[in-house]
Each structure stands twice: as structure tokens, then as C-alpha cells.
Amino acid sequence: MAPITSLFSALALLITPSLAFLRTAQDRSPLDYQYSSTVGAPNVTNVIAFNTTGIKSYWFANFLHASDGNDYCIVTTTANAGPTGQITSISYTDITNGHIFGGSWHYDGQLSNTKLYGSTPILTTGARSDDQISELYVTSTQESARFNLTYVPKGPNLYQAGVGAYIWGTGYAYAYDYPETYVTGTLVNFANETVDIVPEQSQAWFDMQWGPSYAAGGWHAYVILLNNGVKIQATITNPVSEYNQASLATIAYPDGHHEVYPVVGGVHPADPWVSELSNITYYSSYRIDVPGKKLSLDVRSPWKSGETALLTDPTPANTIADTFAWFSGYFDGVAVEGFGISEERVSALGGLFG
Numbered sequence: 001m002a003p004i005t006s007l008f009s010a011l012a013l014l015i016t017p018s019l020a021f022l023r024t025a026q027d028r029s030p031l032d033y034q035y036s037s038t039v040g041a042p043n044v045t046n047v048i049a050f051n052t053t054g055i056k057s058y059w060f061a062n063f064l065h066a067s068d069g070n071d072y073c074i075v076t077t078t079a080n081a082g083p084t085g086q087i088t089s090i091s092y093t094d095i096t097n098g099h100i101f102g103g104s105w106h107y108d109g110q111l112s113n114t115k116l117y118g119s120t121p122i123l124t125t126g127a128r129s130d131d132q133i134s135e136l137y138v139t140s141t142q143e144s145a146r147f148n149l150t151y152v153p154k155g156p157n158l159y160q161a162g163v164g165a166y167i168w169g170t171g172y173a174y175a176y177d178y179p180e181t182y183v184t185g186t187l188v189n190f191a192n193e194t195v196d197i198v199p200e201q202s203q204a205w206f207d208m209q210w211g212p213s214y215a216a217g218g219w220h221a222y223v224i225l226l227n228n229g230v231k232i233q234a235t236i237t238n239p240v241s242e243y244n245q246a247s248l249a250t251i252a253y254p255d256g257h258h259e260v261y262p263v264v265g266g267v268h269p270a271d272p273w274v275s276e277l278s279n280i281t282y283y284s285s286y287r288i289d290v291p292g293k294k295l296s297l298d299v300r301s302p303w304k305s306g307e308t309a310l311l312t313d314p315t316p317a318n319t320i321a322d323t324f325a326w327f328s329g330y331f332d333g334v335a336v337e338g339f340g341i342s343e344e345r346v347s348a349l350g351g352l353f354g
Contacts, residue, residue, distance in 0.1 A: 020063075020065075020071060020339060021063045021064075021065060021071070021201055021202055021203055021339065022227055023154075023180065023200065023201075023203055024155075024180070024225075024227070024228075024229035024254065025154040025155025025156075025179075025180040025229070025254070026154065026155055026254070027154060028154065028155065029134060029153060029154070030133070030153050030154075030155065030156055030157045030178060031131075031133065031134070034255075034256065035155075035156040035157065035255075035256035038255075038256050038257055039156070039157070039159060039256055039257070039258060041157075042133070042157060042159075042164070042176045042208075044116065044131070044132045044133055044208075045132075046174075046210075047116075047174075047208050047210050048111075048112065048113060048114065048115060048116055048132065049113050049114075050113075050210040050211070051110070051113050052212060053083075053212060054173075054210070054211050054212035054213060054214065055079070055080075055173065055209055055210060055211060055213075055214045056079060056080045056111055056209070056210040057077055057078065057079035057080070057207075057208075057209050057210070058077070058078045058079070058111070058116070058118060058125050058206070058207075058208055059075070059076070059077050059078075059206070059207040059208075059209070060074075060075065060076045060125075060138055060149075060151070060204050060205070060206050060207075061073070061074075061075050061204060061205040061207075061223060061322065061340070061341045062074040062075070062076075062149065062183065062202070062204040063202060063203055063204065063205075063225075063324075063339060064183065064187065064197050064198075064202045064204075065197070065198045065201035065202050066187060066189065066195040066196065066197055066198060067195045067196040067197075067198060068189055068191075068193065068195045069096070070094055070095070070096040070097065070189065071094075071095040071096050072092070072093065072094055072095060072187065072189075073091075073092075073093045073095055073305075073306075073324035073341075074090070074091065074092050074093075074145070074147060074149075074187070075089075075090070075091040075306065075308075075322040075341065076088075076089065076090050076091075076123060076125070076138055076140070077089040077104075077308070077320075078111065078118040078120075078123060078125040079111070079118075080110050080111055081106060083110075084108060084109075084110065085106055085107065085108060085109070085110075086106075086107050086108070086109045086110060086111065086118065086120055087104055087105070087106055087107075087310075088104065088105045088107065088120045088122060088123045089102075089103070089104040089105075089308040089320070090102065090103060090104075090122075090123065090140060090142055090145045090308065091305065091306045091307070091308050091321075091322050091323075092144070092145040093303055093305040093306065093324055094189065094190055095302065095303070095324055097190070098302075098303050098305075099190040100303060100304075100305040100306075101144045101145050102305070102306065102307050102308045102309075103142075103308055103309065103310075103311045104308045104309060104310045104311065104318065104319075104320075105120065105122065105310070105311065106310060106312070107120040107121065115127065115132060116132040116136070121141075122140060122141055122142040123138070123139070123140050123141075123142065124137075124138070124139045125137070125138050128150070133153065134152065134153070135150065135151070135152055136150070136151040136153075136181070136206065137149065137150045137151065138151075146187065146188040147185065147186065147187035147188065148185045148186050148187075149183055149184070149185040149187075149197070149204070150183070150184050150185050151178075151181040151182070151183055151204055151206060152181060152182040153178040153180070153181045153182075153206070154180050154181060154182050155179065155180045155254070156179075156252055156253075156254070156255070156256035157176055157177065157178060157179075157252075157256075158176065158177040158178075158179050158231055158233055158250060158252040158258070159175075159176045159177075159250070159252075159258060160175040160176065160177065160233055160235070160250050161248060161250055161260055162250060162258045162259070162260040164176045166235075166246065166248070167213075167243075167244070167246060168211075168213055168214060168215050168235070168237070168246055169213045169214050169215040169216055169217070169237070169242075169243050170213050170216075170242065170243045171211075171212055171213030172211055172212065172213055173209060173210070173211035173212075173213050173214060174209070174210055174211045175207060175208065175209040175210075176207075176208060177205060177206060177207045177208070177223070177231075177233060178205070178206040179205050179223070179225065179231035179233075179252060180203050180204075180205070180225070180231070181203060181204045181205070181206055182199055182203070183197055183199055183202045183203060183204050184197055184199050185197050203225070205223050205225070205231075205340075205341070207223070214348060215237040215238070215243075215246070215348065216240075216242070216347070216348045216349040217237065217238045217239075217240035217242065217243075217347060217348075217349065218237070218238040218316075218344075218345045218346045218347045218348060219235060219236060219237045219238060219246075219343075219344075219345055220235075220236045220238075220267045220286070220342075220343065220344055221233070221234065221235045221236070221341075221343040222234040222288065222299065222325075222340060222341065222342055222343065223340045223341045223343075224297065224327050224338055224339075224340040225338050225339055225340050226327070226331060226336045226337070226338035227336060227337055227338055228331060228334075228336055229253070229254040230251060230252070230253055230254070230331060230336075231251075231252045232249055232250065232251050232252075233249070233250045233252075234248070234249040234250070234263055234288055235247075235248060236263055236266065236267055238346075238347075247262055247263045247264075248260060248261070248262055248263060249261050249262075249263050249288070249290050249293075249295070251293065259293070261290045261292040261293050261295075262290070262292065263288055263289065263290055264289050264290065264291055265289050267286045267287065267288060268285075268286055268287040269283035269285070269286055270283060270284075270285040270286070271283055271284035271285040272284075273304045275307050275309070275319075277307065277309050277311075277314050278307065278309045278314040278315070278316065278319045280307070280316055280319060280321075280346055282304070282307070282321055282323070282344055283344070284300065284301045284304065285298070285299060285300055285301075286298075286299040286342060287299065287329075293331070293332060294330060294331070294332050294333040295329070295330065295331050295332070296329045296330050297327045297328065297329035297330075297331075297336075298327070298328050298329050299325050299326075299327055299342050300325060300326050300327075300328075301323045301324060301325045301326075301342055302324070302326065303323075303324065305323055305324065306321040306322045306323030306324065306341075306342075306343075307319065307320075307321040307323075308320055308321070308322070315351075316346040316347045317347055317348060317349055317350045317351035318351050319345075319346070320343065320344070320345045321343065321344045321345075322341050322342075322343045323341065323342045323343070323344075324339070324340075324341065324342075325339070325340060325341065325342040326338075326339055327339065327340060
């Protein structure tokens with residue numbers, strides 16, 4: 001597919017990998033007392049044991065520079081789907097050349113309730129370390145998106161809404177993130193070559209979400225890694241009559257402390273495009289404004305990518321898009337830039353996965 005014909009996107013594609021996926025976290029575990037003394041540590045046992053109606057998912061957004069010289073964005077989701085099923089989603093984008101692939105698949109089975117682990121015929125997500133935190137992995141054998149990746153979290157965690165709990169739809173959801181992990185491994189590129197990940201020019205964001213509620217009316221969400229070391233997770237639910245809208249940005253600083261502010265004025269979508277598979281309208285441009293932090297970021301996606309529709313039923317209820325994006329603007333009134341994911345779900349009502 002053709003790239004967005006904008007000056008910003010053209011310049012973004014020319015950014016060198018070392019600048020594009022700049023690593024900013026210290027070489028410290030999120031469990032280091034330097035971080036846990038101010039915000040605590042996650043209770044992974046609660047996540048793993050959760051097994052009631054709602055949502056339980058493990059989500060990785062990979063920003064990878066490979067030995068073939070190309071940059072890649074791979075997003076994976078492993079999640080429960082109802083009481084007996086499991087959803088696997090993979091979005092795979094060659095940022096350098098614009099080759100894309102994406103899809104979702106429904107299988108029998110559930111995520112483990114005793115360890116961080118979920119497996120389907122094409123994707124396995126799990127922990128190699130006994131603490132279920134310090135070393136993670138994802139392996140895909142899907143014929144159009146093959147990779148084998150290992151993750152070691154670095155720097156502080158991000159607890160969404162500052163404490164890892166927030167109203168999302170009609171009730172509570174819980175989420176915490178490893179915004180920056182050290183990634184090693186291999187992938188098979190679109191030329192069918194196995195290439196190595198370059199760890200010092202790559203990183204991944206890991207998100208664990210669980211709880212009894214989700215925003216059935218859909219949402220926009222963003223994970224943002226700025227060049228000043230700040231990590232931001234923003235969630236803006238679509239306005240519906242059934243529940244109050246959530247519109248907040250969680251800001252995690254390099255020292256581990258958090259600040260939470262409202263996102264004001266919506267997301268200002270522009271540059272629409274329509275998916276040939278699902279017929280959903282997405283947008284290549286947004287703007288996020290957080291006046292309380294003198295924060296304003298333009299969001300630009302260089303490729304029309306990221307959609308992971310359930311290939312057997314590509315309705316809005318079974319479709320989500322996690323699209324690679326560049327961010328530029330101001331933080332505390334100072335110019336910043338960065339990269340991350342722009343996520344859109346038009347509606348989750350009636351879908352297999354919350």
C-alpha cells in the first residue's frame with residue numbers, strides 16, 4: 001500500500017534506526033528498589049489467576065531494527081475469548097518498505113491460571129523466569145509472520161491511571177505495562193529471510209490487562225515513547241450513553257514516578273482510509289492535547305496498517321487496529337518527538353474479545 005504523502009511521513013521514513021527507536025531506560029529491572037520504592041511492584045499472581053468474565057490479555061508492541069537494515073513493528077495479542085476460547089492477533093509491518101500483514105484467529109483453550117502462558121497453534125506467549133516477570137518470550141509460526149523474540153524488562157513500570165486500576169466502560173479494569181524491554185531474537189522478513197534483531201536499536205512495550213469490565217463502545221488508545229525518556233499511555237473511550245467517557249493520559253517518568261492528566265478535546269482524527277477487509281474507516285492522523293501538562297502531540301502513521309480482523313468474521317466487533325505511529329509536538333512546552341502505537345477499536349459490542 002502507498003505511504004501517506006505528507007512531509008512529516010516522508011521525513012519520518014528517513015530517520016535512522018538508532019534515532020527512531022532510541023532506548024532511554026536505565027539497565028535496571030522494574031523490580032529494582034529505585035523504582036519499586038515509589039510505586040510498588042505488580043502482583044503478577046493476580047493477573048495470572050484471573051478467570052472470570054471480562055478481559056485477560058497479554059499484548060506486545062515490538063519496535064525492531066533487524067540485521068537486514070529494515071525497521072519493523074510487530075504487535076501481538078494473546079487473550080481469553082469468553083469462557084472456553086482464546087484469541088490470537090498478529091500485526092506485522094515493515095516500516096521501511098511498507099509491507100504489511102495482519103489477522104486474528106479464534107481457538108479453543110484459555111490462558112494459564114498458574115503461570116504467564118498462553119498458546120495456540122500459531123502463537124505462544126510466556127515467561128521463562130520463575131518470577132513470571134524478568135524474562136518473557138513470544139514465538140509465532142504463522143506462515144506470513146514468523147518470529148522468535150525474548151524480552152527482558154528495563155526501567156520503571158507504568159501503572160495505567162497511576163495505580164493500575166481505572167473505570168473502563170461500566171466497571172473496573174486493571175493494567176500495568178513494561179514500557180521498555182530489551183529484545184533479542186529473530187524474524188522472517190517479507191523476502192522470506194531469517195534476520196537477527198539488533199537489540200541496542202530495538203525495544204518492545206508489554207501490557208497486561210485484566211478485569212471484569214471493558215469499553216464495549218470502542219476506544220482510541222496510544223502508547224508513546226518520547227525521546228526525553230517519558231512513556232505515555234493514553235486511553236479515550238468513545239462517547240456512548242451506557243457509561244461515562246474515560247479520557248486520560250498516564251505519564252511515567254524515567255525515575256519511575258507517575259502523573260495522570262485528562263486528555264481534552266478528543267483525538268482530532270484526520271486523513272481517513274477504509275479497510276478493504278472490514279470496511280472500517282481508520283485515520284492516519286490524530287492530535288492529543290493534555291493542557292494540564294502543556295502537552296500536545298501530533299500523531300502520524302506512515303502506513304495504512306495494523307488492522308487485525310478475525311479473518312472468518314471481519315466485523316467491527318471482532319476487529320482492532322494497532323498501527324505504528326510517529327509522535328511530535330510539545331511536552332511541558334518543550335519540543336519532543338517519539339514513536340509508538342495508535343490503537344482504534346470502533347466497537348467491541350458482541351465481540352469474542354473484550
